[in-house]
Amino acid sequence: xxATDLAYFVDTDVPTQLVGDSMRLRQILVNLTANAxxxxxxxxxxxxxxxxxxxxxxxxxxxxxxxSLRDTGxxxxxxxxxxxxxxxxxVDATTTRRFGGTGLGLAISRRLxxxxxxxxxxxxEPMRGSTFWFTLxxxxxxxxxxxxxxxxxxxxxxxxxxxxxxxxLPDVLSGRRAxxxxxxxxxxRMLVDNLSHWGMAxx
Numbered sequence: 001x002x003a004t005d006l007a008y009f010v011d012t013d014v015p016t017q018l019v020g021d022s023m024r025l026r027q028i029l030v031n032l033t034a035n036a037x038x039x040x041x042x043x044x045x046x047x048x049x050x051x052x053x054x055x056x057x058x059x060x061x062x063x064x065x066x067x068s069l070r071d072t073g074x075x076x077x078x079x080x081x082x083x084x085x086x087x088x089x090x091v092d093a094t095t096t097r098r099f100g101g102t103g104l105g106l107a108i109s110r111r112l113x114x115x116x117x118x119x120x121x122x123x124x125e126p127m128r129g130s131t132f133w134f135t136l137x138x139x140x141x142x143x144x145x146x147x148x149x150x151x152x153x154x155x156x157x158x159x160x161x162x163x164x165x166x167x168x169l170p171d172v173l174s175g176r177r178a179x180x181x182x183x184x185x186x187x188x189r190m191l192v193d194n195l196s197h198w199g200m201a202x203x
Contacts, residue, residue, distance in 0.1 A: 004040050006033075007186035008047040012197055015063060017141035024112045025136065029067075031105035032132050036071040043072025043129070044186040052135050061139045070131040076124035084122055085110045109134075174199030 052066035087107045113120040124130035182188045
């Protein structure tokens with residue numbers, strides 16, 4: 001039986017709305033995740049999304065993202081790293097008999113990444129796991145026009161009540177304490193990071 005923890009983390013600097021080829025991005029992530037699950041029997045698989053570099057001054061709408069998918073699987077020998085993106089690549093005969101080859105997933109993922117103007121590479125250590133990296137340039141979505149809200153608004157009975165003050169969840173949680181009861185894992189680390197970012201004291 002497998003005991004693999006799957007988690008993801010999107011850095012708070014990453015814009016919430018971006019414009020790009022969502023179908024190709026989804027295919028890349030599905031292929032990489034399927035490959036990680038295939039070769040990871042125990043441990044964790046973690047996806048991280050961060051800003052790779054600031055937008056160029058001449059194009060303020062451009063956002064370069066760096067994706068990394070790390071697993072604690074069987075890893076890849078150094079002499080096979082240059083071939084891992086070849087179609088139906090095999091790590092070695094023993095691994096292929098046990099897990100099968102990589103199929104077309106990695107080759108397709110790199111090709112899709114390059115088609116979108118990005119690049120993909122891998123770092124790995126046998127028996128410790130692999131990290132697949134790729135970068136993509138997307139564009140910020142145009143902010144929708146938000147109508148101004150009145151300072152007060154009538155309720156159903158016609159009484160005037162104060163409008164919402166725009167308080168957000170982080171505002172409510174900031175300064176509060178939280179106890180996270182979960183075994184050490186990628187999911188726990190991601191939860192602690194998010195709570196800490198919101199200003200909570202986490203134990």
